[in-house]
Amino acid sequence: MSNIYIQEPPTNGKVLLKTSAGDIDIELWSKEAPKACRNFTQLCMEGYYDGTIFHRVVPEFIVQGGDPTGTGTGGESIYGRPFKDEFHSRLRFNRRGLVAMANAGPHDNGSQFFFTLGRADELNNKHTIFGKVTGDTVYNILRLAEVECNRDERPLNPHKIRSTEVLHSPFDDIIPREIKVKKEKNKGEGKKSQSKATKNFNLLSFGEEAEEDEEMASQVSQTLKGKSKSSHDLLKDDPKLSSVPVVDRSGKNLLHINNSAFYCNVKITRFLLSLKTLALLERFKSKLSSAISETPSVPEEDVEELGEDDDKGWMAHVLQFDEQTRKVKDANMQDEDTFEIYDPRNPVNKRRREESKKLMKEKKARR
Known part of the structure; x- marks a missing residue:
């Protein structure tokens, strides 16, 4: 790598x-x-x-x-x-x-x-x-x-x-472009004036009448300031109105009841299915035990013929596996296929090598 x-x-x-x-x-x-x-x-x-x-x-x-x-x-x-x-x-x-x-x-x-x-x-x-x-x-x-x-x-x-x-940057001459981005508005432009707005009646063609109307409107707003009421305050004493809400809230209860009934039906159905499955299992067990006990002892060659005549024949059949014997050679047996493994680290082999060296030296000395 x-x-x-x-x-x-x-x-x-x-x-x-x-x-x-x-x-x-x-x-x-x-x-x-x-x-x-x-x-x-x-x-x-x-x-x-x-x-x-x-x-x-x-x-x-x-x-x-x-x-x-x-x-x-x-x-x-x-x-x-x-x-x-x-x-x-x-x-x-x-x-x-x-x-x-x-x-x-x-x-x-x-x-x-x-x-x-x-x-x-x-x-x-x-x-x-x-x-x-x-x-x-x-x-x-x-x-x-x-x-x-x-x-x-x-x-x-x-x-x-x-x-x-x-x-x-490997390039010194790169000049970034100006990408068009949505810029935020200037804070100065967003600020609102805190001074109270006033009308310049001198610019109006009907300045005196407009000034009088403005004074009357301001007086009325001052008199009604803090005295506004909602429809609940005005109509709370009306005998024709009912205190019972118009919206029917029983629909939610009915929906809750329907949902609970549905889940109960699902649980009951699952319970019945489990009982049915257990009953089928017990029936199969009894059928299997009866088939094994009622089957006469016949040789293995005739088991297939019984299975063709009766659908219970396969139940009485015993599954047996063929034993595969392995042909393993004995390591202690000496034959033409065996060979000797020579380990130079074996102490016996070391002793033999030393003896052979001594013999070789003696032969050379004699020569």
Whole structure:
């Protein structure tokens, strides 16, 4: 496994993704895939991925995200159009933790990207690899895949990217664009004036009459201030009104009674079914015991004929297994197939070797 990391070229650039599953550190291969790395770095600087979800999860394969629409069909690159693929001979889909561009065909790269969860040789020369997940944050991409998905590989409760941070940019000439975002209204514009509103009667064509009407309205409002009453206060002493509520609350009680009756019927039905099952079991036991006791002793060759005449024949049949004798050779027997195992560590063999050495030395000395 270490040979894989030795073959990969050195990285230049680092980006931090803060997701709902934890932080993910991504190191970039900016020399091997400059267009993809520039696109990804600038989009992270602009906050393009903030709030986007991981809309596609394939267990033990990939986790895909980077679409602001969340449908898997949106997103665009910083170039205003799809950019070309960038393949490198030393970058292969041979492990998990690789970051690559998602596309719908050759040279159709936008803003979407994916993490690999394992080896994926079928993606080689089809998708641009531009980064890798480093450190213990690789376990957070595994947490991204621990979600329940439907048949379309879409997670029911998807994780999302909360924010992005460029820790080290490999490109010094990147100028982030101004993305249209809904700005909050200025607090100064939202403040309301605390002064009381007054009418300028000098601007009205009928100023004196309007001023008189205004004075009368203010007097009436002052006299009626705090004296307003609701219909309950005005009609509480009316003898024609009834204190009984119009809403019939017996419906809830009837519903409760119906539900309890339904559950009682279900319990009774289950109890009757269990009794019926036990009765059938006892009946089968008695039938089996009677068949065994009534069957005469016949040879094994005639058991099949009895089974054809009577349906109880199989009950009296005894299941017997054929004993398979194993042909095992005795280790103590010496024959043409046996052979001797020589162990040099055996003390007897050591003593024999020493004796043979002495004999050889004596022979050489005699010569």
